Amino acid sequence: xxxxxxVVRELVDAHGxxxxxxxxxxxxDTPQPLYxxxxxxxLLSARIRGSIALATARALHEAGLRxxxxxxxxxxxxxxxxxxxxxxxxxxERTATQLGDAAELLNERWGGDLRRLRREADGKVSELRHLFxxxxxxxxxxxxxxxxxxxxxxPEAAPYLDAKALQGAERLKLPKDPDRLAELAGRTxxxxxxxxxxxxxxxxxVVEDTLRRAD
Numbered sequence: 001x002x003x004x005x006x007v008v009r010e011l012v013d014a015h016g017x018x019x020x021x022x023x024x025x026x027x028x029d030t031p032q033p034l035y036x037x038x039x040x041x042x043l044l045s046a047r048i049r050g051s052i053a054l055a056t057a058r059a060l061h062e063a064g065l066r067x068x069x070x071x072x073x074x075x076x077x078x079x080x081x082x083x084x085x086x087x088x089x090x091x092x093e094r095t096a097t098q099l100g101d102a103a104e105l106l107n108e109r110w111g112g113d114l115r116r117l118r119r120e121a122d123g124k125v126s127e128l129r130h131l132f133x134x135x136x137x138x139x140x141x142x143x144x145x146x147x148x149x150x151x152x153x154x155p156e157a158a159p160y161l162d163a164k165a166l167q168g169a170e171r172l173k174l175p176k177d178p179d180r181l182a183e184l185a186g187r188t189x190x191x192x193x194x195x196x197x198x199x200x201x202x203x204x205x206v207v208e209d210t211l212r213r214a215d
């Protein structure tokens with residue numbers, strides 16, 4: 001096994017947990033988990049600590065705001081309160097509005113089912129990325145987060161390693177080519193690889209720990 005393979009193995013073994021899993025989302029290609037991932041992607045894309053975004057995703061779920069119908073029917077204050085319980089206070093009022101508007105759009109245009117959005121994209125990842133950005137509060141970063149996490153159940157997107165994941169690869173002195181990284185990772189779920197690389201991008205301790213273990 002070459003050094004780059006060892007680095008990838010050590011990274012995935014120690015830090016290969018998807019953000020969806022950390023948020024308590026058992027990701028499947030069914031409407032509710034996909035919707036919860038959309039909300040998580042929205043929360044993670046803001047300039048706020050990842051731990052707060054994850055806690056807030058769990059708080060929204062605990063408040064019953066776990067599908068687009070319920071999110072759209074909830075009043076604005078109910079959404080604000082749930083966001084606040086997760087610690088998402090800096091952006092709570094704007095985000096409460098965006099979550100309601102995004103849920104309404106999902107209900108009206110795709111019947112509350114992101115699989116219909118997927119079918120509309122017809123296998124084109126660039127079109128998926130474009131369609132996700134039609135949701136209020138979901139920009140390029142939010143679309144990237146969704147597709148990084150969803151690639152395990154939407155394989156047409158794999159290997160989806162965006163700029164943030166490739167930044168992690170660069171810090172670990174790994175290739176910045178998605179296909180080469182996927183090859184080094186072997187049978188590792190590409191979503192797990194992507195999440196591990198993102199953790200390396202945002203936390204220098206992950207890089208130091210991984211490189212030390214690989215030596």
